Amino acid sequence: MSTEAVVSAIKESGSTRSSLRIAGRSTWLDAGRPVRADKTLSLRHDSGVVSYVPGDLTLTVRAGTPLSEIERVTREHDQWLPLDPYGSPDGTIGATIATASAGPLASSFGLPRDLLLGLEFVNGRGDVVRGGGKVVKNVAGFDLSRLLTGSWGTLGVITEVTLRLYALPKADRTFAVALKGSKKEVASLVRAIVMSPLTPFALQLLNPPVVRALDIGEHPVCLIRLGGNEAAVDVQLRALSSLADSKEVDTAVWDGLRNLENGAECVIRISGLPASFREVSAAMLSDEYPWISEYIDPVRGVLRLVLRAPDDAAASEDSVLGIDPAGRPDEHVVFEKLPGESWDGIPSAVSDSLSQGVKKAYDPHNILNPGILGD
Amino acid sequence: MTQPTPAPTQASTSPAQFPVAERLAEIVGERHVLSRPSELLVYNSDGLPGYRRQPRLAVFPGTREETVAVVRLLAAEGLSFVPRGAGTGLSGGALADDIVVIGLHRLKKIISLDVANRRATVEPGVVNLRLNKHVAPHGLLYAPDPSSEAACTIGGNVAENAGGPHCLKYGVTLNHVLAITVLLPSGEVVELGSKVGERDGYDLRGAFIGSEGCFGLALDITVKLTPKPQTVRTLLADFTSIDQAAHVTSAIIASGIVPAALEFMDGPTIRVVEDSIYAASYPRDAEAILLIELDGLEAGVSADLEAVRRICLDGGARNVKVARDDAERMKLWQGRKKAFGAMGRLAPHLIVQDAVIPRTRLPEILATIRAISEKYGVVVCNVFHAGDGNLHPNIAYSADDPAESERVHKAMTEIMQACIDAGGSITGEHGVGLDKMGYMEAIFSESSLNAMCELRAVFDPERRSNPGKVVPVHACKEWHAVPGGRLRTGTSSLTDAPEPRPVEAEPSHPSAR
Numbered sequence: 001m002s003t004e005a006v007v008s009a010i011k012e013s014g015s016t017r018s019s020l021r022i023a024g025r026s027t028w029l030d031a032g033r034p035v036r037a038d039k040t041l042s043l044r045h046d047s048g049v050v051s052y053v054p055g056d057l058t059l060t061v062r063a064g065t066p067l068s069e070i071e072r073v074t075r076e077h078d079q080w081l082p083l084d085p086y087g088s089p090d091g092t093i094g095a096t097i098a099t100a101s102a103g104p105l106a107s108s109f110g111l112p113r114d115l116l117l118g119l120e121f122v123n124g125r126g127d128v129v130r131g132g133g134k135v136v137k138n139v140a141g142f143d144l145s146r147l148l149t150g151s152w153g154t155l156g157v158i159t160e161v162t163l164r165l166y167a168l169p170k171a172d173r174t175f176a177v178a179l180k181g182s183k184k185e186v187a188s189l190v191r192a193i194v195m196s197p198l199t200p201f202a203l204q205l206l207n208p209p210v211v212r213a214l215d216i217g218e219h220p221v222c223l224i225r226l227g228g229n230e231a232a233v234d235v236q237l238r239a240l241s242s243l244a245d246s247k248e249v250d251t252a253v254w255d256g257l258r259n260l261e262n263g264a265e266c267v268i269r270i271s272g273l274p275a276s277f278r279e280v281s282a283a284m285l286s287d288e289y290p291w292i293s294e295y296i297d298p299v300r301g302v303l304r305l306v307l308r309a310p311d312d313a314a315a316s317e318d319s320v321l322g323i324d325p326a327g328r329p330d331e332h333v334v335f336e337k338l339p340g341e342s343w344d345g346i347p348s349a350v351s352d353s354l355s356q357g358v359k360k361a362y363d364p365h366n367i368l369n370p371g372i373l374g375d
Numbered sequence: 376m377t378q379p380t381p382a383p384t385q386a387s388t389s390p391a392q393f394p395v396a397e398r399l400a401e402i403v404g405e406r407h408v409l410s411r412p413s414e415l416l417v418y419n420s421d422g423l424p425g426y427r428r429q430p431r432l433a434v435f436p437g438t439r440e441e442t443v444a445v446v447r448l449l450a451a452e453g454l455s456f457v458p459r460g461a462g463t464g465l466s467g468g469a470l471a472d473d474i475v476v477i478g479l480h481r482l483k484k485i486i487s488l489d490v491a492n493r494r495a496t497v498e499p500g501v502v503n504l505r506l507n508k509h510v511a512p513h514g515l516l517y518a519p520d521p522s523s524e525a526a527c528t529i530g531g532n533v534a535e536n537a538g539g540p541h542c543l544k545y546g547v548t549l550n551h552v553l554a555i556t557v558l559l560p561s562g563e564v565v566e567l568g569s570k571v572g573e574r575d576g577y578d579l580r581g582a583f584i585g586s587e588g589c590f591g592l593a594l595d596i597t598v599k600l601t602p603k604p605q606t607v608r609t610l611l612a613d614f615t616s617i618d619q620a621a622h623v624t625s626a627i628i629a630s631g632i633v634p635a636a637l638e639f640m641d642g643p644t645i646r647v648v649e650d651s652i653y654a655a656s657y658p659r660d661a662e663a664i665l666l667i668e669l670d671g672l673e674a675g676v677s678a679d680l681e682a683v684r685r686i687c688l689d690g691g692a693r694n695v696k697v698a699r700d701d702a703e704r705m706k707l708w709q710g711r712k713k714a715f716g717a718m719g720r721l722a723p724h725l726i727v728q729d730a731v732i733p734r735t736r737l738p739e740i741l742a743t744i745r746a747i748s749e750k751y752g753v754v755v756c757n758v759f760h761a762g763d764g765n766l767h768p769n770i771a772y773s774a775d776d777p778a779e780s781e782r783v784h785k786a787m788t789e790i791m792q793a794c795i796d797a798g799g800s801i802t803g804e805h806g807v808g809l810d811k812m813g814y815m816e817a818i819f820s821e822s823s824l825n826a827m828c829e830l831r832a833v834f835d836p837e838r839r840s841n842p843g844k845v846v847p848v849h850a851c852k853e854w855h856a857v858p859g860g861r862l863r864t865g866t867s868s869l870t871d872a873p874e875p876r877p878v879e880a881e882p883s884h885p886s887a888r
Binding site: 053054055056057058078079100110111113114123127128129130131133134135136137138139140141142143144146147149150151155166167168197199228229230231232234235236270271272273274275300301302329330331332334348349350352354355357358361362373 | 489491492493535536538542546547549550565569571572573574575576577578579581582584585586589605625628629630631632633671672673674675677678679731732733734735760763764765798799800801802803804805806807811815818819820822823824825826827829830831832833834845846
């Protein structure tokens with residue numbers, strides 16, 4: 001597979017008006033709305049490093065490269081791509097960028113849009129387009145890289161990406177703080193941790209089903225990842241000790257958290273003002289429904305709900321969680337995975353005229369992932 | 376809608392000459408519409424005064440409602456316009472060639488500050504430094520800090536996706552804007568991004584940032600604020616060779632330490648600054664200095680400071696001086712931030728580039744720049760964001776000397792080509808505007824440029840907002856489909872800006888910024 005192969009596949013589809021399901025390694029195909037496609041265009045075999053000069057801390061790879069491969073290649077040079085989307089690490093970088101998938105590290109290292117320097121894609125007419133570049137700072141031309149990030153393959157098939165890397169921290173340690181006490185006490189502790197001088201790599205509040213699945217206790221937990229040079233981690237650890245008792249856990253716990261979503265039938269992401277999540281976090285971290293995993297990023301202002309049992313999920317979607325698909329004015333509800341029939345009635349995020357205009361310009365025949373964004 | 380009393384000193388416009396002026400005056404008040412050529416002189420250039428274009432008229436709305444009314448009137452008349460902030464840009468991007476300038480500096484309200492959620496919503500005319508002063512008492516800062524921060528506006532920063540020395544660690548404007556209320560050239564108001572959370576759907580906010588005024592204008596901008604670091608330490612390392620300083624820059628980046636800023640100044644720049652009122656006690660006999668800032672938690676910064684000092688000394692630094700206090704720190708920064716201003720001592724005009732190269736190529740490119748400057752007999756000064764590989768080679772010269780001008784432009788073109796050949800970009804933070812449009816085809820294919828044209832056409836189908844900038848008109852396939860290749864301009868004689876030739880202008884010395 002190469003860019004040329006993607007071009008000919010798209011041109012062929014365009015001429016026959018048949019539609020394409022765009023896939024990386026097909027690990028996340030259960031995310032997003034059902035796609036009505038005649039064929040699958042897989043980038044699984046379009047994989048590998050195009051250029052990597054460790055001294056530049058930039059990496060250019062083909063879109064089908066798995067995240068785990070990027071981790072392996074960069075680790076050899078004591079570097080990493082701090083991008084840890086939920087789900088399997090065998091997912092591809094192309095799919096990660098296309099779906100703008102982020103994980104716990106996003107609160108300190110940014111979203112995929114912040115780590116992306118440039119990309120190549122093939123639009124719905126089969127034109128090869130490049131946006132951005134390969135250097136760390138660049139304002140040449142309109143920003144097609146950001147436009148494609150999170151477009152779910154509907155504007156073009158991403159074939160290559162250039163990313164910003166970081167040096168692996170000298171120290172990278174994770175601590176669990178049990179959130180015990182009244183709701184008021186928990187809210188006050190969470191607020192104290194978030195507003196303290198701590199600069200954690202990641203910070204997540206986990207409800208008891210998640211805590212049990214990760215085997216790190218019984219109560220709700222505040223999971224804190226501290227990284228940097230040894231001195232910076234030590235001083236933060238002392239600051240944390242003055243706020244609460246903590247115990248160190250294996251940093252691999254973060255992989256466990258990412259993997260919790262594998263095979264889940266229902267994943268809902270709610271984002272809003274971070275402070276509101278701190279205040280209500282105690283109430284949200286309930287143990288009432290053991291089939292609902294909840295984790296909150298109180299820095300970024302994101303809550304994820306993962307429902308294990310499909311039957312319960314469908315039944316509980318409105319009644320138990322009380323989630324209005326349209327969201328409230330002060331928050332955004334994004335359904336990442338739902339059982340097929342549950343998508344009915346959930347409004348599309350690309351129904352506005354600007355989004356429709358972009359779609360029409362980049363994929364005039366509507367052959368790329370039709371239906372995935374509900375358009 | 377407010378109707379301020381017309382100032383008696385302002386002459387009214389001639390309706391026969393340009394009827395829309397009168398109707399704009401009805402919206403914003405007569406004193407906020409300028410149409411006499413002499414009054415418009417101020418608006419005929421930006422921070423690169425070598426490019427000059429005379430606007431037909433300038434209008435300065437004072438409220439959001441007035442701005443919407445102005446743009447709707449221009450839309451109804453089919454008139455083109457250029458949104459303008461403080462005019463500090465360095466790309467010729469805010470120039471209006473016989474069309475309307477919409478100056479947004481009167482829209483300067485800080486609409487809201489949410490300390491708990493670390494965000495603020497501001498109008499586009501709010502000056503960058505003013506926002507920072509406003510949020511500082513709360514222990515917060517707005518990270519992007521272009522050298523023009525004391526004058527440039529947040530609206531202009533969004534249009535250019537502005538950077539600054541500290542974007543090495545903190546990122547550029549793109550990384551700090553959460554939401555923008557956009558007034559499309561049609562007069563429609565749309566909300567891009569989200570003030571409260573993370574939206575799904577296409578990242579149109581990301582597409583708008585850095586669109587250089589071609590997608591419409593911002594009515595308000597919600598930015599992310601950053602907690603002030605606990606500790607800031609600034610080092611000055613001086614070298615007797617440029618090559619050593621370049622290698623040390625690469626070594627610091629490769630070490631994995633992310634300084635808040637890592638700035639480079641070469642010998643000629645040092646001496647010009649030291650001769651000027653911005654003298655910062657830089658060592659005059661050095662061939663290069665690095666200004667390195669580290670911030671974060673005290674303990675972590677101290678450890679990194681020691682590591683950086685060691686890299687500098689191992690790399691051949693003569694001295695590494697650490698600023699003792701804030702006053703000394705500010706003095707060191709003053710020399711750097713005002714360096715372009717100090718260049719005025721050398722010659723009346725200045726040409727500045729903004730190319731970005733991969734950071735490991737720095738020693739090689741600086742050697743190439745030196746060879747090119749010797750070949751053409753010109754003095755190239757280098758003062759730039761080394762940590763990002765964002766070069767600002769600049770040449771002070773006299774545009775009145777045609778032979779010198781020609782040598783300067785040939786040298787600059789060769790330098791740009793060397794940066795492009797190294798895998799770099801033509802602009803890291805100044806924008807394409809008019810100045811770098813001629814280089815766009817050197818880094819983007821026809822289909823990439825066409826995709827940019829198509830994106831622009833979604834926001835501005837009539838191409839009335841800042842026409843003739845960023846993407847060369849002939850690169851837009853669709854453009855050729857428009858009958859006559861020209862856009863309707865309503866009832867007036869205003870026409871679209873012609874496509875400039877890249878080397879037609881003689882950028883002169885930008886004012887001290």
